[in-house]
Amino acid sequence: MVGILKVPTLILLALASLTSATLAQSEPARYHLNAGLDVSYIDASGHPSWLEGSAGKLRYDGDNDGLLVSRGYVEYGYRLADTLTMNVNTEMYLEDFSPTLDLTEAYVEWRPIPRSANRYQLKVGAFYPRISLENSDHGWSSPYTLSSSAINTWVGEELRAYGAELAVSRRPAALGGAHKFSLHASMFYNNDTAGGLIAWKGWSLHDRQSRLGDEVPLPPIPLIQPGMWFDAQDPFITPILEIDDTYGYYIGAEWSINKRFLLRATHYDNRTDPLGYEAGQFAWETAFDQLGVKATLPGDIGLIAQWMDGYTVWGRLTDGIHAVDVGFESQFVLLTRSFDRHRIAARYDHFEISEQDQIPLDENSENGHAWTVSYRYAISEKLTLAAEWLEITSNRPAWAYFELAEKKTEQQLQLTLRMLFSRH
Amino acid sequence: MECAVGHGWLALPRNTLMNGWDLMNYWAMRKQPVYQVGQLTAAFMMTLIAPVFAATLEISIVDANNEPIPNVAVYVTQAGATIADAPGLTVMDQRDTRFEPHILVIQKGTAVEFPNSDVIAHHVYSFSKPNDFVLPLYKGNPHEPVLFEHEGIVTLGCNIHDHMLGYIVIVDTDIFGLTDEAGTLSVVVDGSKGAATVNIWNPRIRDKELTQVVAATSKSVAFSLKKKLLPAHDPDTEAMLWSEY
Numbered sequence A: 001m002v003g004i005l006k007v008p009t010l011i012l013l014a015l016a017s018l019t020s021a022t023l024a025q026s027e028p029a030r031y032h033l034n035a036g037l038d039v040s041y042i043d044a045s046g047h048p049s050w051l052e053g054s055a056g057k058l059r060y061d062g063d064n065d066g067l068l069v070s071r072g073y074v075e076y077g078y079r080l081a082d083t084l085t086m087n088v089n090t091e092m093y094l095e096d097f098s099p100t101l102d103l104t105e106a107y108v109e110w111r112p113i114p115r116s117a118n119r120y121q122l123k124v125g126a127f128y129p130r131i132s133l134e135n136s137d138h139g140w141s142s143p144y145t146l147s148s149s150a151i152n153t154w155v156g157e158e159l160r161a162y163g164a165e166l167a168v169s170r171r172p173a174a175l176g177g178a179h180k181f182s183l184h185a186s187m188f189y190n191n192d193t194a195g196g197l198i199a200w201k202g203w204s205l206h207d208r209q210s211r212l213g214d215e216v217p218l219p220p221i222p223l224i225q226p227g228m229w230f231d232a233q234d235p236f237i238t239p240i241l242e243i244d245d246t247y248g249y250y251i252g253a254e255w256s257i258n259k260r261f262l263l264r265a266t267h268y269d270n271r272t273d274p275l276g277y278e279a280g281q282f283a284w285e286t287a288f289d290q291l292g293v294k295a296t297l298p299g300d301i302g303l304i305a306q307w308m309d310g311y312t313v314w315g316r317l318t319d320g321i322h323a324v325d326v327g328f329e330s331q332f333v334l335l336t337r338s339f340d341r342h343r344i345a346a347r348y349d350h351f352e353i354s355e356q357d358q359i360p361l362d363e364n365s366e367n368g369h370a371w372t373v374s375y376r377y378a379i380s381e382k383l384t385l386a387a388e389w390l391e392i393t394s395n396r397p398a399w400a401y402f403e404l405a406e407k408k409t410e411q412q413l414q415l416t417l418r419m420l421f422s423r424h
Numbered sequence B: 001m002e003c004a005v006g007h008g009w010l011a012l013p014r015n016t017l018m019n020g021w022d023l024m025n026y027w028a029m030r031k032q033p034v035y036q037v038g039q040l041t042a043a044f045m046m047t048l049i050a051p052v053f054a055a056t057l058e059i060s061i062v063d064a065n066n067e068p069i070p071n072v073a074v075y076v077t078q079a080g081a082t083i084a085d086a087p088g089l090t091v092m093d094q095r096d097t098r099f100e101p102h103i104l105v106i107q108k109g110t111a112v113e114f115p116n117s118d119v120i121a122h123h124v125y126s127f128s129k130p131n132d133f134v135l136p137l138y139k140g141n142p143h144e145p146v147l148f149e150h151e152g153i154v155t156l157g158c159n160i161h162d163h164m165l166g167y168i169v170i171v172d173t174d175i176f177g178l179t180d181e182a183g184t185l186s187v188v189v190d191g192s193k194g195a196a197t198v199n200i201w202n203p204r205i206r207d208k209e210l211t212q213v214v215a216a217t218s219k220s221v222a223f224s225l226k227k228k229l230l231p232a233h234d235p236d237t238e239a240m241l242w243s244e245y
Helices: A007-018 A150-158 A196-200 A397-402 B005-016 B020-030 B037-049
Strands: A031-045 A066-081 A084-092 A103-110 A118-127 A161-170 A179-189 A248-257 A261-269 A284-297 A301-314 A324-339 A342-355 A366-378 A383-395 A407-423 B054-062 B073-078 B089-091 B093-095 B098-100 B103-107 B110-113 B124-126 B146-148 B152-158 B165-171 B175-178 B184-190 B196-201 B211-214 B220-224
Touching (some): A150 A301, A150 A324, A196 A324, B073 B184, B103 B175, B175 B184
Parallel strands (some): B054 B220, B089 B110
Antiparallel strands (some): A031 A407, A084 A103, A161 A179, A248 A261, A261 A284, A342 A366, B152 B165
16 A cells, blocks of 8 residues: 555655644644545455456456455645635555556635625636535545445546636525525636546446546457557546647536535536547547536435536547547436434436447447445544445446446445544 | 613623623633623713613514514614613624524624634634625634624625624614514613614515604514515535535
8 A cells, every 4th residue: 555655645644744733722724634544345246347457337346355445545735825725635546557646636726705795716726627416525535425426436537627617606695695606617628538438438336536647447449459440549548638738618507505405507518629639548529518406305314416418529530420429428316314423325326328420349338227325334533434335237238349248237345444534 | 660771781681692601701701891880880870860761662573474583683773862882892603613693783883702612713704895804714712803883784704614604783773682582572762752763684584664663652563574584594404514615
């Protein structure tokens, strides 16, 4: 594990241990640091995992059964000024894929004091687009389940914005203060390969996020094998990469009522030239719409649902047809309830990919669904025990290319002890 | 018959909404009485030289469904009545990432302290001109009290915790308070002076007619609101984790 700790993680840990704890009780903390380690027992069955260079949808397959360190993370925030904070998040995994650093996000956030009923927020750096309603815990993990939904697993695999996001929100006084409306817009670079994994690997459910610079394995699809048409593509994809020097954007709107209801709509377009290519990586033009709702239902039951619908295209046009042209769609509904230190959650995911192109040997369609049930128990502030059962049933004709059954139910049991270390 | 000192004296516990424990802590913290001695003496002197006809006026407020509305700011102005000096200080606390009380009614010229009783820092501000102010990020009670010299509604926020919302209602009278759970409030007016103008305010109220004028000798005044109330500001939910932004 120590071998995969990279420079930023070590610096952050060093900073945390060196920063003196001599701040007066009344003085606001200058920084916060949350570090965590997940030790898991895995029992999985399914196709060999895509993270092992095959095409299965789970993070683990039978080869990983047993005890392992599934995740380490460090989340560090430093207050540069009262309204200006710097945030650096790192993730560590045994499947390392050699990112230069372990960073998942690094950005500065400015929240000026409102001078009117409008509140402005500006983020600059590398950060997650504002899409997930699920990953609100430390290190972009979910407080409800161990794995993320199909939608947010994909967000973690391929989406990251290198740029700026401006958000403006307002609580109209005429609505009594409970309602809040926000608009946000972002211009970003470095997301030109987003879409490759959804097309060639399909939807997945797991808890691994791509780090900036990760080279994530692609399934060994025929099109990119040596001697085939697109063998210039590396056998891996660098999800967070700029190829055509054109910015992408996302815009979104939110409406919330207290902390009980939130509705968010987003449109994302990486505006990538699908003919782009650079050093082993082809560019993917990817755009989607997404709608999310988060609400507290009667009986204190929490609900999160998201829907995403988009397309990704790649490669040269032949008679108006791209080499790869797929539509992707997914929805999930998650219900959760906490009982003191216990929390239960159940999620249903549905996902689909539709093939629009006619290129032989590159069938990318799929459809499937997944059930996730999870239980977690907060032993103490520093220790959480979590158990999750995940079952994905899918039909993906491309699995035949790898001599895998086209229809498969993949299952994964994960028991995790999460150790949290916090300093302020 | 009560005497005029009742106005100022009764006003304190009512408008600060502190419970006994808070009040003791608060006094211990300040190491000084909330009232200036001179003020009390002056008020006491007034009772000797100018006895007035104190009359109790009960204000009751119900919504469109005839349900009582608690926590409504009520303030009464009276033509020709003498307004006592504003009490020196009162408190708007921050506890469990909430402003306590949610609504504070004060007399113009009152200073308000904003102690932070949470372990995390807050960054309190208001953009409500001309009573706008900012208290830089803090824990404990390091800032000087804020003196409010203009009438009006002050909307409070925390720049770190966007869901924190509180109000200070600054009034130019010493007759004010908040309705209780039964939607009622009793105030003392000067029965020997002119008509009493009763004003009410709460962020949930959508009605426009929020003022009634009654004779100084009236025993009660009732507000029956026509429009449905807006949802209450209620940041509490255990069901899910919500990010601040």
